[in-house]
Amino acid sequence: MHKNRYTAFVFVAPILIFFFVFLLYPLLYTFHISFYEWNGIDPIKKFIGFDNYKSMFYDPLFYQSLRNFLVLCVLVITIQMLLGFLLAYIMRRNSKLFTVFKTIIFIPVILTAIVVSNIFNNILAFNDGLINTILRNIGLDQLAMSWTANPNIALFSVIAVVIWMGTGFSMSVYVSAMTSLSLEVIEASRIDGANRVQTITRVVWPMLRDTHFSLTIISVISALKIFDIVYLLTRGGPMHSTEMLSTYMFTRTFDSYEQGFGSAIGSFLIVLAVVITIIQMRLSRNIQN
Amino acid sequence: MKNRGIEVLRNSLLLVTVGLFSLPLYYLLQTSLQNKGFGNYYNALTKINLGQNMINSGIVTVSTVLLVIAVALPAAFAFSKITFSGKNILFLILLMSLAIPGISIAVPVVQIVKGLGWTNNYLALIFPYTALLSPFALVLMRGFMDQLPKELLESALVDGCNVYQAFFRIYAPLAKPVVMIVTVFTFLGSWNEFLFAKLFMRKESMQMVTTIPIKFQVNFYTDIPGLFAALVLIQLPLLIIYILFQRVFKEGLTAGAVKS
Numbered sequence: 001m002h003k004n005r006y007t008a009f010v011f012v013a014p015i016l017i018f019f020f021v022f023l024l025y026p027l028l029y030t031f032h033i034s035f036y037e038w039n040g041i042d043p044i045k046k047f048i049g050f051d052n053y054k055s056m057f058y059d060p061l062f063y064q065s066l067r068n069f070l071v072l073c074v075l076v077i078t079i080q081m082l083l084g085f086l087l088a089y090i091m092r093r094n095s096k097l098f099t100v101f102k103t104i105i106f107i108p109v110i111l112t113a114i115v116v117s118n119i120f121n122n123i124l125a126f127n128d129g130l131i132n133t134i135l136r137n138i139g140l141d142q143l144a145m146s147w148t149a150n151p152n153i154a155l156f157s158v159i160a161v162v163i164w165m166g167t168g169f170s171m172s173v174y175v176s177a178m179t180s181l182s183l184e185v186i187e188a189s190r191i192d193g194a195n196r197v198q199t200i201t202r203v204v205w206p207m208l209r210d211t212h213f214s215l216t217i218i219s220v221i222s223a224l225k226i227f228d229i230v231y232l233l234t235r236g237g238p239m240h241s242t243e244m245l246s247t248y249m250f251t252r253t254f255d256s257y258e259q260g261f262g263s264a265i266g267s268f269l270i271v272l273a274v275v276i277t278i279i280q281m282r283l284s285r286n287i288q289n
Numbered sequence: 290m291k292n293r294g295i296e297v298l299r300n301s302l303l304l305v306t307v308g309l310f311s312l313p314l315y316y317l318l319q320t321s322l323q324n325k326g327f328g329n330y331y332n333a334l335t336k337i338n339l340g341q342n343m344i345n346s347g348i349v350t351v352s353t354v355l356l357v358i359a360v361a362l363p364a365a366f367a368f369s370k371i372t373f374s375g376k377n378i379l380f381l382i383l384l385m386s387l388a389i390p391g392i393s394i395a396v397p398v399v400q401i402v403k404g405l406g407w408t409n410n411y412l413a414l415i416f417p418y419t420a421l422l423s424p425f426a427l428v429l430m431r432g433f434m435d436q437l438p439k440e441l442l443e444s445a446l447v448d449g450c451n452v453y454q455a456f457f458r459i460y461a462p463l464a465k466p467v468v469m470i471v472t473v474f475t476f477l478g479s480w481n482e483f484l485f486a487k488l489f490m491r492k493e494s495m496q497m498v499t500t501i502p503i504k505f506q507v508n509f510y511t512d513i514p515g516l517f518a519a520l521v522l523i524q525l526p527l528l529i530i531y532i533l534f535q536r537v538f539k540e541g542l543t544a545g546a547v548k549s
Contacts, residue, residue: 004371007452011367012379014360015423022420023386026397033396040396083306090303101303103535104311110527112481114499115520119313122320122513130316164310172542196295225390228483228499246392254488259396266393273388281381 027270034263041257052264062265064240065248068155069223072244075159076166077219081212083163084170089200092178092186102175106168117232120161124148148234151241158233158242165229166222170215177211178204217280224273245269321517329518338494339501339519345490346498347526349411350479353418357475358468361423365430365464366456370442380431386424391417391484402489413489414482414497422478426471429541433467434460470541473534480527498523 034052036045056062087105091098108116123130124147132144147157181204189203227246230236236243236251245265253262321329333339367373368380398417407413437460445455486497531538 004452005373008367008371008373008376010453011363011371011456015364015383015427016379018360018416018420018423019383019386022398022401022417023389023394026394026401027389029397029400030394040399087303087306090299101307104307104314106538107314107528107531108310110477110481110531112499112523112527113483115317115524116313118516118520119317123313123316130312164313167310169542172539176539176542221388224388227390227392232483246390249392250395250484253396263396266396269390269393273390273393274385277385277388281384 030263030266030270032263033260034267036260038260039257040253040259045260048260052261055261056264056268061240061243061248062245065236065243065245068242069244071155072159072162072226073220073223075156076162076223077216079163080166080170080219081215083167084172084215085174085205085208087167087171088174088178089204091175102168102171105171108165109168109172111165113228113232116161116165116229120157120233121148124157149238151239154234154238154241158230161233162226162229166219170219173211173215174208177208181207213283217276220276221273224269224276317517317521320514321521323514325514329514330522332515333519333522337519339498339522341494342496342498342501343522343526345411345495346480349414349418349497350476352411352415353422353479354472354475356415356419357423357426358471360419361426361430361471362461362464362468363456365427365434366460368427368431369434369437370439370460371452383424383427386421387428389421391421391482395484395488398485399488408489409492409495411495414479414485417485418479418482422475426475429471429474430464430467433464437463466540469534469537473530473537474541476530477527 033045035047035049037048037051038045087102091102126132126144126146126149129147131147135141135144145153148154185207186199186204189199194203225246226244227250230242230244231247231250234242236247240248245268249262249265249269252258252265323329325332368376402408402413402417405412441459442452442455445459446452450458481499482497483499487500490496490500
């Protein structure tokens with residue numbers, strides 16, 4: 001390998017400049033602001049120590065956002081991975097029809113949040129939304145609900161939309177993992193007398209351990225980053241029933257101008273992100289050994 | 290006979306699932322053609338000036354893609370082929386930023402953008418997007434560079450090239466496949482970004498496609514087909530790229546999932 005500090009620096013400097021100015025500096029600055037009371041406009045910030053963190057840890061809405069986030073995280077990741085796995089397994093053989101199916105399921109992955117939110121706000125609307133219209137037409141009026149306006153249901157509607165947007169991703173990752181697996185293994189286990197269910201649960205699923213692992217990590221990180229689709233669908237409402245840490249931070253920071261308090265939530269998010277990354281690195285080292 | 294039953298059950302479950310997944314897409318297209326048919330699309334482009342917003346998003350996205358490649362490819366080369374102290378720790382720090390949510394750094398970035406006087410300026414989005422999207426590009430590109438033999442560099446140096454020439458003439462051209470993958474993913478990330486676009490582009494003529502429909506929602510309160518036609522247009526560049534580069538997408542997904 002070539003050794004030269006100066007040459008290496010020339011190659012690495014551009015990405016580092018962007019990293020320092022637009023990521024690391026803002027990150028540290030977020031921690032800094034979290035110790036102040038500040039509306040984001042005044043030139044003067046008031047130092048208040050850990051007060052923002054104290055009010056954050058006494059704030060029931062903070063805990064509600066955290067709980068909503070955990071519910072979303074667990075449900076989305078579980079359903080998305082199981083569904084993606086099953087779809088990839090069922091469509092493991094190449095055929096024209098399966099290619100069309102896979103394309104349809106993948107398209108939501110690339111869609112823009114504003115488009116998705118508009119489609120679903122119309123589908124889920126109480127009065128003339130597509131779902132309720134269908135339900136009423138087949139005589140199931142009592143099942144027609146206010147999908148995004150009822151605090152008991154809204155979170156699950158949001159979760160369903162997020163699953164719609166993400167299943168294509170996990171399916172595609174499983175598809176490529178399965179092609180490298182070789183279908184012979186599956187056939188061989190069949191010949192050895194394993195039935196369909198056993199083949200899936202005892203042969204194919206365990207062989208994809210690494211894929212399950214990376215998909216889980218990717219999904220946790222993207223759940224942590226989730227903002228636009230929730231914000232555009234429900235703004236965290238009704239009554240904070242779909243509030244995530246990110247939407248809660250946005251409202252407190254940019255709508256009620258409590259940038260110090262918002263930055264405390266931001267710092268909490270950053271710490272979560274770093275912890276997740278460290279866990280991921282530890283675990284992947286263990287897997288490799 | 291038992292197998293046959295399972296197959297029927299499996300196929301009908303598959304059909305129902307695909308049906309449920311395609312329903313919202315069908316609904317989008319079908320609604321966008323109601324009332325005035327393709328006239329809705331014509332109106333979206335002429336009456337509400339969607340074209341300007343698409344141009345804005347296009348400028349920001351193309352610049353971001355070029356800048357991400359320009360900063361990530363040389364760095365990937367250095368991390369893969371040059372030995373220098375602090376290399377591993379530096380790479381780890383860059384990796385950490387993959388998990389940082391954009392919202393958590395929004396307050397300081399607003400201050401930076403204001404300080405530079407970049408509000409309503411494309412640079413307000415291009416620079417932060419590059420910072421947020423280049424770490425993932427770096428991971429993909431380094432993985433690719435690691436597979437290229439280091440002997441190429443050694444023999445180039447023996448032949449009298451310097452390291453820069455070796456990078457530009459040998460490694461950069463060979464990296465074309467991974468540059469394609471990075472292009473597709475950066476394009477998606479930049480075109481779809483919402484938060485910074487909302488915070489920094491206040492002036493109507495400077496707004497991105499991800500934020501403009503908020504205004505449309507008000508204008509189109511009674512004209513849902515018109516709104517939906519605009520939504521399809523917003524999505525069109527991504528769909529074209531997806532159809533053209535389906536293979537690249539798949540390779541990128543696999544590489545991304547394995548590497549991270």
